[in-house]
Amino acid sequence: MVKKLMILVFCFTLIAGFLPQGNSIAASGTISISSVVNIREGPGLSYPLVKQANIGEKYTIIKEQGDWIEIKLSTGQSGWVANWVVSNVNNDTRIPTNKTSVGVVNVPSLNVRTSPSTASSSVGKLSKGMTVTILGSQNNWTQIQFNGQAAWVSSQYLENQNIPQKSNNATSSNSGTIGTVTAGSLSIRSGASLNSAIVGSVHKGQRFSLLRKKNEWIKIEYEPNRYGWVAGWYMDVSTPNASSGPIAKASNVTIVNNGTNIRKGPNVQSDVLLRAKKGDTFAVKKEENDWYAIKLPNGSIGYIAGWLVSNNGTSPSINKKGAGSYLRDKTIVLDPGHGGVDNGTTGASGTLEKNLTIRTARLLYNKLKTSGANVILTRNSDTYISLPERVSIARFYQADAFVSLHYDANGNRSVRGVTGYYYHSYQKTLAEYLYSSTISQTKLRDRGVRFGDYHVIRENSQNAALMELGYLSNPEEEMTLNSDQFQENAATGLYNGLARYFKDN
Incomplete structure (x- = not known):
């Protein structure tokens, strides 16, 4: 029966x-x-x-x-x-289903376009192994979410996958799941295996939102728009649970960007004691104006700007005051000049312009993101991007400002200094603000703001400027331009210039 x-x-x-x-x-x-x-x-x-x-x-x-x-x-x-x-x-x-449709790029470099056609403009590139959210499809093209906008890629270069909304095997960055690095130094790899190439590293105590989990490997965004896989057995994973009661408060702050300055005093004029990494946590001793006094590993006291940290403790939350608030929700396209097969100029001691422009752009990117700006990099790696593509990115995102970053050269090795360029009259004001603030911060020779017949500003319908941040052909200036102190000052100057521009215009 x-x-x-x-x-x-x-x-x-x-x-x-x-x-x-x-x-x-x-x-x-x-x-x-x-x-x-x-x-x-x-x-x-x-x-x-x-x-x-x-x-x-x-x-x-x-x-x-x-x-x-x-x-x-x-x-x-x-x-x-x-x-x-x-x-x-x-x-x-x-x-x-309870799934979000995603695609994984299966070629080394994939063009992202404005519409489903190879004739349409490219607005960026994706690298092998990167995941994207799929919005729809048309013929042999797939519509994806790219930098907050809808864009298109060729379907044949995407491997369709799914991410369950609630699963132990895959986690969305919106799930609140956080991983803390437990190893002294942990390699970031291009794929979820020990055989994959190493693309970077993270350090003990750094915390990241978990994007995906595959077997025992975890995908993270270790730098802005740069993704990779880390061994899950070196990550302490925790998921906040509202039903478990309030999280215990502790008077500490966590660094939100790599290369954040910790200074001797509570102002940007004070000497830099050290540069903290994203995810580093420090105990707060007191609050002073808009700064936190924090205890450093050697027991001494340093100061960090309150708008550069996240606060999970009893110390008051600090928001940056002044012109920086005018950057919130502004769309800014940063264009690091050259890249890939295009080295740009080569310095007296061999410095490649393409490497220096991306270095400056990443520092500026972090500062702008911290102030709430919507920031897009035309490239975030050593990749060749054509001049029309760079202009298309500004148009596609309807940029409030487009800033092209370069370093200069001259047959006369004694020439030095910063120059700002514009093409259209409506671009001149932006160029002047960027230039004056950068000169003030870097103290390099003043070469003025000039008309410049450069494609990225000439063909740009958005408000755009091109900055030449010094001469690599001058041996002494090349050394200065390569220094951490100059790079920090240049990024700060450009940041302040943008903030003041949006404040006054």
Whole structure:
């Protein structure tokens, strides 16, 4: 009797599985492909690829297994497709799941474009292994979220995946899950394995939001727009739980950006004692104006600006006062000159302009982000970006300001100093603000603000300026430009120039 009852229950379950309710596929037993996807030999992303299916193709269902559907192919063979990328053929609605559709880039460099065509402008590039949120698809193109905007990439270079909203295996950066590095120095790799290339490193005590988890590996954003994988067994993972009661308060602050200055006194004119890393935590001794007095590892006291840290303790929260508040919600495109095969100028001692411009841009990026600006880098690695592409990025994001960063050269090695450039009359004011503030901060020779016939400002319909931040051809100035102190001063000067510009205009 028990055996017969079990058979009846099994049959009822099997029939119910094909009724049009819940997450089940309708009784027609047919699905329609809703984006360009891979059909595989088995129910998982690790199985070999059988073929690529195109939008609108229809297949007969053989069976379901977890999140995967076995389908009948035209060759008479079978294949497997993920259920989050197909639709029910009867009502053409996407099968309900608790998943967010994402794509993983499977080529070394992938152009991101304004529309689904190779003729459209490029607004950036993605690197192999990076994940993107998929918004939709059209023909052989996939619409993704890129720097807060909708953009397009070629579907053939994306590997579709899914991230469960609540899962132990994959975590969204919005989930509140935080990982703290427990190793003294932890390598960041391009993929989720020890065989993957090392792309960077993080240090003990640094804290990161967890983007994804794959086996025992965790994906993090270790620098602005730079992603990689770290070994999960060297991360102390914690998820805040509202039901567990309030988190115990402690009087400490956490650094939010790499290279943050800790100074001798509570002002930006004081000497720098050390530069802290993102995630470093310090005990607060007292508050002084808009600064925190903090205890350093050697027991001495240093000062850090309250607007450069996050506060998880009893000390009052500090917001930056003054002109910096005018940067909030402004869209600023930073354009580090040259890159990739284009080295730019080469200094007297071999300094490559392309390396120095990205260094300055990253420092400025961190300062602007801290003030609440929406900041976009035309490049964040040693990548070649054409001049029209750089201008297209400014247009695509409707930038409030576009700042192109360069270092100069001259056959006369005695020439030195900073120069600001504009092309259109409406760009002159921005160039003047950037220039005067940078000169004031760096104390380099004053070469003035001039008309300049440069593509990135000439063809730019947005408010744009080009800054030449010193001469690499001058051996003495080259040494200055390479110093941490100059780089910090240059970034601060440009930051102050932008803040004052938006305050007054």
